[in-house]
Amino acid sequence: MKLHPLETTMRRPILLLAHVLAVLALAACGGSSSGATTTPNTASPPVATNGGGSGGSNDLDKQDLPHVVLVSLDGFRWDYQDRFATPGMDRLAATGIRAASLQPVFPTVTFPNHYSIATGLNPSSHGIVANSFPSRDRQRWYSLGDPAAVGDGTWYGGEPAWVAVEAAGMVAATYFFVGSEAAIGGIRPTYWEPFDGSVPGDVRVDRVLEWLNMPDDTRPHFIAVYFGDADSVGHQFGPDSVEIAVTVAELDRLLIRLLDGIDQSPVSGEVTVILVADHGMSTYQPGSEVLVLSDVLDLSAMSVVGGGAYAFLFQEQPDLARAVQVRDAINAVWQHGHAWLRDEAPAAWQVTPESRFPDIIVQADAGFRVVESPGQLAQLPVGLHGWAPGFTDMQGIIVAAGPRLPRGVAIDSVSVLDVYPLVLEILDIPLVAPIDGDPQALAGLLQD
Numbered sequence: 001m002k003l004h005p006l007e008t009t010m011r012r013p014i015l016l017l018a019h020v021l022a023v024l025a026l027a028a029c030g031g032s033s034s035g036a037t038t039t040p041n042t043a044s045p046p047v048a049t050n051g052g053g054s055g056g057s058n059d060l061d062k063q064d065l066p067h068v069v070l071v072s073l074d075g076f077r078w079d080y081q082d083r084f085a086t087p088g089m090d091r092l093a094a095t096g097i098r099a100a101s102l103q104p105v106f107p108t109v110t111f112p113n114h115y116s117i118a119t120g121l122n123p124s125s126h127g128i129v130a131n132s133f134p135s136r137d138r139q140r141w142y143s144l145g146d147p148a149a150v151g152d153g154t155w156y157g158g159e160p161a162w163v164a165v166e167a168a169g170m171v172a173a174t175y176f177f178v179g180s181e182a183a184i185g186g187i188r189p190t191y192w193e194p195f196d197g198s199v200p201g202d203v204r205v206d207r208v209l210e211w212l213n214m215p216d217d218t219r220p221h222f223i224a225v226y227f228g229d230a231d232s233v234g235h236q237f238g239p240d241s242v243e244i245a246v247t248v249a250e251l252d253r254l255l256i257r258l259l260d261g262i263d264q265s266p267v268s269g270e271v272t273v274i275l276v277a278d279h280g281m282s283t284y285q286p287g288s289e290v291l292v293l294s295d296v297l298d299l300s301a302m303s304v305v306g307g308g309a310y311a312f313l314f315q316e317q318p319d320l321a322r323a324v325q326v327r328d329a330i331n332a333v334w335q336h337g338h339a340w341l342r343d344e345a346p347a348a349w350q351v352t353p354e355s356r357f358p359d360i361i362v363q364a365d366a367g368f369r370v371v372e373s374p375g376q377l378a379q380l381p382v383g384l385h386g387w388a389p390g391f392t393d394m395q396g397i398i399v400a401a402g403p404r405l406p407r408g409v410a411i412d413s414v415s416v417l418d419v420y421p422l423v424l425e426i427l428d429i430p431l432v433a434p435i436d437g438d439p440q441a442l443a444g445l446l447q448d
Contacts, residue, residue, distance in 0.1 A: 053187045056218065059169035063216045066403065067271045068423050069208060070161070070224040071258070072117070072177065073251055074110055075231025075385065077239055077280035078102070078395040084248040088255035089399055092275060094408050096401025097445060101392075101413040104279040106349035107310060108385050108394040110231070111144055113278035113416055114178035118224075119158035120420030120435035124355035126158040128178070132305050133356055134314055147194065153182040159433060161423045162189040165222040168429045173211050173220035175204050180224065191220065201227055201254045209261035212271070219267070221427055227251060234281035235381035239393070272402025272426050276419060281383045282393035284308075285367040291334050293362070294373045297326055304372040305358070309386030311370045312358035323359045330360075336368035348389070350436070366391040402426065404446040414441045422446075 078101035081089050092098075104113045105122055111131045112123040123129040132143040142149045149155065156179050162172035166187050173191035174180035176199075180192050191211065193199075204225050211220045229247050237243040255275065262271050293299060293311065305312040315323060323341055330339035339362045345351035351361070364370045366387050371377045387394055398414065401407075404426065417437030424431050425443040 053163075053166035054169055054171050054190060056171065056190050058171055058217055058219070058221065062168070062170050062221070065170065065221055065428055066426055067212065067220070067267050068222050068402075068426055069212075069258070069262070069271055069273050070117075070177075070222070070419075070423065071255070071273065071275045072114065072224070072226045073230050073275065073277045073397070074114075074226065074228045075234045075279060075281050076248075076251070076277035076397055077230075077234075077282075077393060078277075078397055080230070080239075080244075080248050081397060081399070084245050086248065086252045088252040088259060089275065089397075091259065092255070092273060092399045092401050096273075096399065096405045096407065097409045097411055097442075098399045099397075099411050099414050101395035102276055102398040102419075103395055103413050103415045104389050105416060106345075106351070106389050107306075107312075108279040108387060108389055108391075110278055111178050114226075115156065115158075115160070116436075117276060117278065117416045117419050118160035118162075118177065118179055120417050120437040121158045122350040122417065122436045124350050124352040124357065125436055127155060127356055129356045129358075130305055130312055133312070133358070134303065136356060138314070138316055147181075150195075151181045153184045153186075156182055156184045160184060161222055161420060162224065163187045164424060164429050165427060166190065168427070170221040170427070171218060172222040173208075174224045175207055176226040177224040189220075189222075197228060197232075201229070201250070202257070205254050205258045205261070208258060209265065212262060212265045212267055222423065227254070230277070231281070234383040236383070238283050238382040239281040240283070241382075269403060272400065272405065274398070274400040274419065274422070276398050276416070277396025278416065279385045279396055280392075280394045281385050282366070282387065282391070283383055284369050284380075288368050289336055290368070290377060291330070291337060291362075291364070291370040292372075292374055292377070293330075293370065296329055296333055299372070302326075306362075306386065307371045307376045308369055308380050308384045309364050311362040311372065313360035313362065315359045318359070326360055330362060334370075337362065337364040337370060339363075363388055366393070398442075400442075404448070406445060406447065409445070411445070414438075418442045 105116045109131055112128050115126050115128045119126050134141050142155050160179050162174055163184050165172040172189040174189045175193050176195050180189055181194055208223055208225050211223055233243050233247040301316045303314045327339045327341055339360055342357050343353040345361055351357045362370050418441035421431055421439040422442040
């Protein structure tokens, strides 16, 4: 039986409390300087070979268009902004819009939701159905910890925002965003970084500000930047810990640094900042019953992905009769979750029969857990995500402000799928291909 990583983002280094406190103590001194360059990352192809992209410069008739900075705070739960002091986020909301929450797609894990933010598509449509999963023929595996797979554009469907921007004749830049390390449709962002969780937040902010201070012909019109601290700390210590409070304060400080830098940039007044979180965070019920799959099933010739809030079971060879037996065996003994075949999953999850989703989906009820073996149970972190999208704790945030957005407006919850059409509308890029999001949910708020 093949083993694969837990469906968490645990590859990112854990942000220790002592380190965070030290960073906060240094914040009053103005933080550090990044020392980053503004040349295309040497790991990417030369800009001149960027397929149908911008070639590293903005078309002359596009240089006066606005700019968008998309900031992702992985695992930042919908209620953190109200539970903790967040003057930076409150400042952004006061000058723009804030939704009650940002609703994730299924499954509520990092890679599928980030790529749904980037494309406006459900995982069934864009293909990234988990943090790790096999191709339909089981000949290849995609995994968040495999640089070759992450950088292989054949895994990614749809047209992510940075590709749409580059194809429209404008420069795009990403600092760690799912899919941006690959050439998708032959196009990469002009500027991008291979993931390195050890890069400090100040360095990431400084790089964004350097991009915004570039000349008109090379300045990126779309920038995406990722921060994983709330996810890592939430996993290690839980969403109700002192450590998560300190982490929220640090992330808010970085946002203030970014907003102040934008105000001092040559494009001040022309930038829309969109702050999002891919999913939330919760904990399991202490002493709650755990489904241990190896105690119930013969897992031979089957790969198990996940463990914690859910598990995906992939058969090495299609065998409908056995899949039905596995499903029924789980449902016969488990009172705190359910197993479905791929074509039986709840309609709201948008799991299509022809997608890369697993043969059997095992979803625990909120607060309960499922693991492959007893040994995996001991490895589970304190905080988890991956429960069904309808569980409130799985929802994230969206706060956005810019010249075309109304000021100080609270709106109902929206989906991660609704971010993409907002970005394209701001940048005057036609929405040509169908998407799964609502083109008017956020873009409809824009004013002339």
